Amino acid sequence: MTDGQVAGPPEVLSGVRVLDCSIAMAGPFAAQRLGDLGADVIKVEPPTGEWQRHAAAGGASGNRINVSFLSLNRNKRSIAVDLKSDEGRGILYDLVATADVFLQNYRPGVAARLGVDYDTLRAINPSLVYVSISGYGEDGPYRNRPGQDLLLQAMSGAMLSAGSHGAPPQPAGQYLVDAVTASTAFEGVLAALFHRERTGQGQLVTVNMLDAITTLQMQELSVYTVGGVEQRRGAQPHAHVYIRAPYGAFATTDGFVALAMPELSTLGRVIGEDTFLDMDTETDSWRYRDEIYERTAARLATESTAHWLEALAEAGIWAGPVYDYEALVNDPQIEHNGTFIEYDHPTEGRIKTPGFPYRLSETPARIDRGAPVTGEHTREILAELGVDPRTVDALVESGVVVAEPGPGSAAAPAPEVPVAESA
Numbered sequence: 244m245t246d247g248q249v250a251g252p253p254e255v256l257s258g259v260r261v262l263d264c265s266i267a268m269a270g271p272f273a274a275q276r277l278g279d280l281g282a283d284v285i286k287v288e289p290p291t292g293e294w295q296r297h298a299a300a301g302g303a304s305g306n307r308i309n310v311s312f313l314s315l316n317r318n319k320r321s322i323a324v325d326l327k328s329d330e331g332r333g334i335l336y337d338l339v340a341t342a343d344v345f346l347q348n349y350r351p352g353v354a355a356r357l358g359v360d361y362d363t364l365r366a367i368n369p370s371l372v373y374v375s376i377s378g379y380g381e382d383g384p385y386r387n388r389p390g391q392d393l394l395l396q397a398m399s400g401a402m403l404s405a406g407s408h409g410a411p412p413q414p415a416g417q418y419l420v421d422a423v424t425a426s427t428a429f430e431g432v433l434a435a436l437f438h439r440e441r442t443g444q445g446q447l448v449t450v451n452m453l454d455a456i457t458t459l460q461m462q463e464l465s466v467y468t469v470g471g472v473e474q475r476r477g478a479q480p481h482a483h484v485y486i487r488a489p490y491g492a493f494a495t496t497d498g499f500v501a502l503a504m505p506e507l508s509t510l511g512r513v514i515g516e517d518t519f520l521d522m523d524t525e526t527d528s529w530r531y532r533d534e535i536y537e538r539t540a541a542r543l544a545t546e547s548t549a550h551w552l553e554a555l556a557e558a559g560i561w562a563g564p565v566y567d568y569e570a571l572v573n574d575p576q577i578e579h580n581g582t583f584i585e586y587d588h589p590t591e592g593r594i595k596t597p598g599f600p601y602r603l604s605e606t607p608a609r610i611d612r613g614a615p616v617t618g619e620h621t622r623e624i625l626a627e628l629g630v631d632p633r634t635v636d637a638l639v640e641s642g643v644v645v646a647e648p649g650p651g652s653a654a655a656p657a658p659e660v661p662v663a664e665s666a
Contacts, residue, residue: 254281255606272425278318292617323618323645348376479536487528618645
């Protein structure tokens with residue numbers, strides 16, 4: 244991978260230009276997926292840089308680019324421009340005239356105040372696909388609430404579908420709502436581009452985090468709303484309230500094993516629990532859920548993980564290891580799949596990171612460039628708009644744009660970080 248284009252098969256979104264005005268995770272992750280498929284993604288940042296540049300998850304600060312930003316902004320070019328200035332908005336409007344997709348996750352009302360709302364940009368480019376991501380919706384009673392992952396997980400009901408009654412709710416170990424919102428926005432963009440290909444019409448695509456995490460629970464919520472089955476946690480830490488026992492991660496003598504919905508009589512023979520032999524799986528696994536959990540846990544705690552994985556596999560029972568990240572990264576199937584990719588970044592060195600969740604035989608995803616430093620491509624992008632170098636110099640001097648000297652230069656001092664105007 245080099246900072247420029249690399250030779251290879253054509254990319255499926257080649258020729259599509261995306262203006263990414265989003266911050267944090269959901270919007271940038273969606274835009275990165277588009278870039279992975281060949282779209283020309285221009286990250287439009289404020290002069291101080293996007294918020295995520297200054298918020299290093301896990302304290303992984305990097306050299307010039309922290310790992311959080313690095314992981315969500317590959318295959319993008321950066322232009323740093325002050326959209327609160329008339330000159331800055333003019334530059335954005337010129338870019339909009341050349342763009343296919345505009346993506347933002349400003350707080351409700353901010354896009355209109357900046358003059359980058361859908362109606363304004365549609366007047367410039369009627370074929371534009373405009374994507375607006377919010378926390379709870381474009382309007383309604385919660386429109387001004389902070390759209391933060393953990394808060395949305397809590398509101399979605401998902402935290403009370405696992406664990407035991409009376410125990411604290413269990414958040415996911417991932418930025419789950421951000422991730423599913425990013426995937427939802429990615430799907431929305433592709434659908435809107437396909438519609439435009441057929442009709443020539445652009446359109447507004449709205450995505451909100453609350454709907455994204457709610458619709459992800461299609462099966463669970465339908466069991467509640469259609470089947471009338473109450474969401475009730477038991478006394479034991481069952482992994483999912485709507486799946487029969489035993490279901491969860493169980494301790495062994497040297498680790499854990501995940502066990503999913505076995506036939507009770509078969510499980511009883513394997514682990515030596517005679518009380519399971521005459522149970523009816525379809526009825527008793529619900530009626531005696533806590534007792535089944537307790538007895539399964541007691542039996543599995545007597546042998547090693549390797550012992551149980553072999554024994555359970557021989558009996559055709561669904562079981563597997565419980566990995567940490569080290570085990571995952573080094574797993575032979577992960578290696579075989581090429582799940583992780585490696586490339587050289589001009590400021591951060593050798594990068595190993597998750598790659599692409601899809602495989603396209605004729606137009607595969609690829610990395611053409613790593614995440615940019617703030618304003619790294621400002622001069623390049625403005626040149627494409629026909630702005631002469633002297634005018635760019637004047638814009639830099641006035642603070643309307645930031646044009647980084649390039650990846651090989653010494654790091655600039657960290658600017659004052661503004662309050663994020665996000666979802």
